[in-house]
Amino acid sequence: MELKLEKIIGKAARTGAVCGAVFLVAGMASCSGDVPGYDDVPPGTGQPEEPLPQPGEATAYVTQVLDYLPAAGQFTNTMPEYEEGDTQEDMNRKVLEAIGNNNRGLVSLGGFGGYVTLGFDHTIENKPGLRDFRVLGNAFYSAANPDTGAPEGGSCEPGIICVAYDRNKNGRPDEDEWYEIAGSAHEAPAQEPWYGLAREYGNDVSLCAGYEITYHRPEHEPATEEEREQYIRWEDNQGNAGYLQKNAYHGQPYFPQWVEGDELTFRGTRLPQNGVDESGLGNYYILYKFRYGYADNETNMGEEASIDIDWAVDGNGQKVSLPSVDFIRIYTGVHQSNGWLGECSTEVMGVEDLHVLGEEIPTRE
């Protein structure tokens, strides 16, 4: 069994196990409306290498924040609040105060690529046939979609979940220890129930692996309407460019203020755009729910807020067999601005180990 794990992880390391943000190995970006399934590789059955903590010894909740780097966004610098002089360590601490230890505050990851990296006081076991952890966010469904026959949606702002198994036991997530959880759109974007209506609306509904976007620090805060509309410039590696606007509701700077340098680049898998103005007048946006496998995409009570570690894949989209995970990273997976509502940004309220909580939630069939 150990041999098998070695083999799978070794392969991922050679090809560049990737997981969003700063750890993606540069490669060909590929965007497609559909990608091959992963069903041809049977899920593994790796076993833990060492005894896991006994129930009662471990807490189910986040106990460490290793890194927090939101992209530009309307909640950046406010969730959590940046105060003059704050360092990266200060911001990490504020994130832990907000969402660690079951505090259930909320942090925002900003636009596409913004991320947070979380740790625990134990390793989260991958139990066969069961989901293993739950990611809490602030997703909700709209009760008043003018399109009454529409699929479930409301405020679903999916974040892509990455997991790291601390294979070399150095207490850190090394670059070759990260794997992405393949959610529903990773497997088959065209099967999202809202795919057709989002495409008709004009959204980019492709899944883009190896997506990269750079945000530029504005020279100053906007003073005129034109400056508000051309607030934060961005360009991506697909030949697109544009601006994040500054809206009337959030007056603070949108570029993370504790970061040095004039630009921020994020890399990862970009999900199909799921936001649709159902009013046709720019006043009623529905952000549709992906079927499974993402953060801030399902209500916290819903089954699909919970994740099975067996859904992890390597940089080639091949399933990997992990006995447990020690670190979890979440990054905003959609790049889309939705009118007055602003850009799609994943929010995180916490992560819970379902096994420590004693909850048994079956994996998907």
Ligand SMILES: [Ca+2]
């Ligand atoms: Ca499992």
Ligand SMILES: [Ca+2]
């Ligand atoms: Ca490690």
Ligand SMILES: [Ca+2]
């Ligand atoms: Ca949200």
